[in-house]
Ligand SMILES: CC(C)(COP(=O)(O)OP(=O)(O)OC[C@H]1O[C@@H](n2cnc3c(N)ncnc32)[C@H](O)[C@@H]1O)[C@@H](O)C(=O)NCCC(=O)NCCS
């Protein structure tokens with residue numbers, strides 16, 4: 001079974017590229033969504049987070065309020081490092097469980113979409129690591145439009161992530177999603193690359 005890692009900074013187009021991989025029948029694991037599930041389902045993770053950041057990160061219903069946590073960690077590098085150290089263990093364990101489930105389903109490939117694919121150690125377990133890049137100002141506009149967040153929060157999120165050089169140094173392949181692209185032109189290029197990574201023109205059966 002092939003494991004393809006997809007990474008790159010916020011708003012660059014990872015999710016958009018993944019639509020191409022899904023169309024080739026790969027099982028997709030979205031690390032953000034997986035992490036969000038864990039935040040509500042894993043009591044051990046919640047306790048570890050409130051242990052480090054206090055109960056001020058909980059909302060009225062006792063759930064982790066991610067934007068409150070984000071305001072803390074995107075303004076304080078050490079806090080972000082601590083958050084990463086706490087969460088990566090839970091994320092890696094859950095990733096193995098989900099990969100195993102895809103294998104049991106008979107999937108021939110799994111794609112892992114993770115913002116911190118390389119730093120978390122997930123990248124080392126992949127057959128190929130594809131970095132998706134786009135200029136930061138464009139990314140800020142895209143995530144503001146996508147999530148309805150303000151420019152200040154969008155900018156903080158973008159600035160807390162590594163620059164393009166990091167991805168160019170650590171990824172086996174790079175896909176650019178620039179100002180001249182539409183989601184459709186970008187997806188077509190992504191499809192061509194993924195086809196070659198999964199072994200030629202052959203489409204993977206989806207079940
Ligand atoms: C930092 C938090 C509080 C931000 O919450 P928020 O609701 O604003 O964002 P959300 O979770 O929807 O993630 C959206 C984007 O934020 C950025 N982001 C998330 N975690 C991180 C991080 N550890 N470092 C840098 N950027 C991050 C990514 O671009 C991500 O795609 C939250 O994402 C979190 O607790 N992250 C730690 C877990 C993690 O590393 N997740 C990534 C999966 S590998």
Ligand SMILES: Nc1ncnc2c1ncn2[C@@H]1O[C@H](COP(=O)(O)OP(=O)(O)OP(=O)(O)O)[C@@H](O)[C@H]1O
Nearest residue numbers: 009010011012013014015016142146181182183186
């Ligand atoms: N070429 C493009 N032109 C215009 N909009 C685009 C283009 N590519 C992606 N988008 C839009 O920009 C937003 C960001 O793209 P996407 O969600 O794929 O990024 P991402 O890398 O997965 O971001 P994150 O890490 O924050 O989840 C989305 O709303 C997407 O529809």
